Amino acid sequence: MKTHKNSVEIRGLDLRFGHVEVLKNLNLDVNDGEFLVLLGSSGCGKSTLLNCIAGLLEVTAGQIFIKEKNVTWAEPSDRGIGMVFQSYALYPQMTVEGNLSFGLKNQKLPKPEIAKRVARAAEILQIESLLKRKPGALSGGQRQRVAIGRALVRDVDVFLFDEPLSNLDAKLRADLRVELKQLHGRLKNTMIYVTHDQIEAMTLADRIAIMKDGLIEQLDTPNNIYNRPVNKYVAGFIGSPSMNFLEGTLEGNSFKFADHSINLDGYEFTRQNQSGGVSFGIRPEHVLTGDAVSDAVFSTAVQVQVIEPLGSDTLALAELAGAKFWIRLDGEASVAVGETLTVGLRPERASLFLHSDELRV
Amino acid sequence: MDKVNRLEGPAGPRPKKAFSGRNIMLYGTLIMVSLYYLLPLYVMVVTSLKGMPEIRLGNIFSPPMEVTFKPWVKAWSEACTGLNCEGLSRGFWNSVRITVPSVIISIAIASVNGYALANWRFKGADIFFTILIFGAFIPYQVMLYPIVILLREIGLYGGLPGLVIVHSIFGMPILTLLFRNYFSSLPEELFKAARVDGARFWGIYFRIMLPMSLPIFVVAMILQVTGIWNDFLFGVVYTRPEYYPMTVQLNNIVNSVQGVKEYNVNMAATILTGLVPLVIYFVSGKLFVRGIAAGAVKG
Numbered sequence: 001m002k003t004h005k006n007s008v009e010i011r012g013l014d015l016r017f018g019h020v021e022v023l024k025n026l027n028l029d030v031n032d033g034e035f036l037v038l039l040g041s042s043g044c045g046k047s048t049l050l051n052c053i054a055g056l057l058e059v060t061a062g063q064i065f066i067k068e069k070n071v072t073w074a075e076p077s078d079r080g081i082g083m084v085f086q087s088y089a090l091y092p093q094m095t096v097e098g099n100l101s102f103g104l105k106n107q108k109l110p111k112p113e114i115a116k117r118v119a120r121a122a123e124i125l126q127i128e129s130l131l132k133r134k135p136g137a138l139s140g141g142q143r144q145r146v147a148i149g150r151a152l153v154r155d156v157d158v159f160l161f162d163e164p165l166s167n168l169d170a171k172l173r174a175d176l177r178v179e180l181k182q183l184h185g186r187l188k189n190t191m192i193y194v195t196h197d198q199i200e201a202m203t204l205a206d207r208i209a210i211m212k213d214g215l216i217e218q219l220d221t222p223n224n225i226y227n228r229p230v231n232k233y234v235a236g237f238i239g240s241p242s243m244n245f246l247e248g249t250l251e252g253n254s255f256k257f258a259d260h261s262i263n264l265d266g267y268e269f270t271r272q273n274q275s276g277g278v279s280f281g282i283r284p285e286h287v288l289t290g291d292a293v294s295d296a297v298f299s300t301a302v303q304v305q306v307i308e309p310l311g312s313d314t315l316a317l318a319e320l321a322g323a324k325f326w327i328r329l330d331g332e333a334s335v336a337v338g339e340t341l342t343v344g345l346r347p348e349r350a351s352l353f354l355h356s357d358e359l360r361v
Numbered sequence: 362m363d364k365v366n367r368l369e370g371p372a373g374p375r376p377k378k379a380f381s382g383r384n385i386m387l388y389g390t391l392i393m394v395s396l397y398y399l400l401p402l403y404v405m406v407v408t409s410l411k412g413m414p415e416i417r418l419g420n421i422f423s424p425p426m427e428v429t430f431k432p433w434v435k436a437w438s439e440a441c442t443g444l445n446c447e448g449l450s451r452g453f454w455n456s457v458r459i460t461v462p463s464v465i466i467s468i469a470i471a472s473v474n475g476y477a478l479a480n481w482r483f484k485g486a487d488i489f490f491t492i493l494i495f496g497a498f499i500p501y502q503v504m505l506y507p508i509v510i511l512l513r514e515i516g517l518y519g520g521l522p523g524l525v526i527v528h529s530i531f532g533m534p535i536l537t538l539l540f541r542n543y544f545s546s547l548p549e550e551l552f553k554a555a556r557v558d559g560a561r562f563w564g565i566y567f568r569i570m571l572p573m574s575l576p577i578f579v580v581a582m583i584l585q586v587t588g589i590w591n592d593f594l595f596g597v598v599y600t601r602p603e604y605y606p607m608t609v610q611l612n613n614i615v616n617s618v619q620g621v622k623e624y625n626v627n628m629a630a631t632i633l634t635g636l637v638p639l640v641i642y643f644v645s646g647k648l649f650v651r652g653i654a655a656g657a658v659k660g
Contacts, residue, residue, distance in 0.1 A: 051553075054557060056553050056556060056557075075556075075559075076553075076556045076557045077556065077558065077559030077560075081557065083553070083557045085550040085554060086550070089548060089550035089551045089553065090554075091551065091555070091568075092573060093573060102555075102560070102568070103557070103559050106559035150558070162550075
């Protein structure tokens with residue numbers, strides 16, 4: 001991956017619809033060849049941001065650069081982008097071939113060049129046999145492939161995906177996800193991908209930008225987002241079931257809650273010498289059970305209230321210090337409702353957030 | 362537990378009674394209503410096929426003893442209005458020359474209006490739209506005389522072009538509303554995709570929107586053809602007698618006070634005048650359904 005060169009650069013972007021501020025002074029750098037995922041719950045402004053980059057929405061303030069060129073006022077077709085939509089947005093009256101070549105005809109490219117590019121895209125996406133068909137005669141997965149092809153033929157630097165897999169069923173989504181990742185590996189284009197699906201985000205992204213209320217909360221690699229969330233929102237948003245939080249206080253080098261105390265040796269502090277009310281976050285899969293409890297700094301007994309067997313693993317819901325506490329167990333583990341389970345916590349895997357600013361300690 | 366015989370008792374679809382109270386109410390009402398509408402038509406058709414002596418016998422419901430098409434021929438090419446005895450044919454061609462350009466012009470302009478209002482949100486679009494819709498509620502009588510003056514000033518009063526302009530303008534509010542709503546209902550992402558693909562205002566209109574809009578064009582055409590063909594008021598106000606549309610001429614034939622009332626000719630003339638909207642309904646009704654079905658395929 002070529003680094004230190006920005007493919008897409010966003011400077012101080014504001015977008016308002018009337019009095020509603022959708023994007024607030026947003027800055028973002030996307031590296032050349034990077035797969036960036038914009039992740040957030042609905043209404044966080046992720047699709048709006050993508051539409052701004054595409055030039056389909058007029059920005060209220062700020063600048064957008066694509067390949068070092070200021071495209072803030074440029075037409076969508078002049079920005080060097082290709083876009084794939086959630087509803088495929090194929091032109092129903094045209095054949096697949098017509099759909100792929102429409103943009104190229106608008107660019108007034110010579111016919112042999114158009115044919116060459118359509119053939120290449122069709123080959124990459126394996127839709128050669130569908131070229132003469134109309135979109136109405138295609139399945140959902142085939143349609144989305146054609147939609148990707150329409151972006152592919154444009155020979156652009158940046159691909160924009162607006163929840164492209166959300167209309168597909170679960171099986172097909174998983175298949176196309178892999179194909180997309182392979183496609184990126186082959187093309188090495190910059191891709192910006194909007195989704196609300198964490199699994200898509202985690203699996204596809206080089207970096208994930210978690211958005212909330214028109215702001216980017218955290219922009220980092222999937223690994224860091226998952227293991228070292230910068231604030232409580234990101235920590236609770238990523239992961240399913242979400243992170244367990246124990247409310248208590250941070251005193252020196254120990255976390256005190258209810259009448260327990262956990263020694264925090266081994267916890268990597270982001271900020272030193274903080275104290276006061278904190279949330280101690282631990283993911284269900286990082287809660288130790290069985291023999292592993294002996295490794296834990298702290299252990300306690302909880303009573304299982306609900307069991308959710310998922311096949312690959314089993315989730316157990318318990319209560320600890322008055323809060324819901326999810327535990328991920330092995331799929332083979334035999335637990336029953338009402339049973340008492342000894343669980344262990346290790347501070348290395350935990351995330352602490354100060355109550356006052358909800359940021360990582 | 363006792364063994365239950367599974368072969369007895371209800372199985373398969375529940376039987377329906379043909380003469381249930383609900384069915385009798387429903388079909389009874391439908392039959393009554395269709396009779397109410399069909400009876401006058403029946404009387405018109407029979408009367409138009411009778412000679413005058415037979416009509417004078419007074420049995421308006423009885424079928425003709427001797428079928429004659431003379432009244433139809435007379436209504437079409439011989440009936441007199443004032444000094445002119447060319448029958449309805451002249452009015453028919455006038456109406457064609459009024460309806461065809463009015464329908465084409467009004468639909469062409471209104472569809473572009475609707476497209477611009479739905480997809481290219483320009484500044485003041487909402488105000489423009491509100492004013493346009495407001496226009497649909499202004500009674501025609503209020504504008505009748507001012508338009509006479511306007512047409513006179515631009516030298517189009519009394520001829521066909523003036524009437525075509527009036528019809529096109531008066532069709533604008535409702536047609537624009539129709540097209541705007543239809544284009545708004547098309548997926549917005551299609552429009553966005555076309556923009557990313559480099560199509561501009563007219564490119565998107567002709568290459569993307571038009572091919573998807575057959576149903577709404579058929580609906581607009583039905584509305585306009587029937588509306589303009591059946592118009593009497595504008596025709597009588599804005600044209601000279603030699604350009605009167607068919608409806609006005611029909612009125613003049615039926616209401617002429619001189620001579621004997623030829624009921625058979627009047628009936629034939631009335632049916633002739635109403636024939637065009639009827640044909641439009643029958644022909645395009647099919648097209649309409651097909652258009653809707655074609656539009657229902659998700660792209």
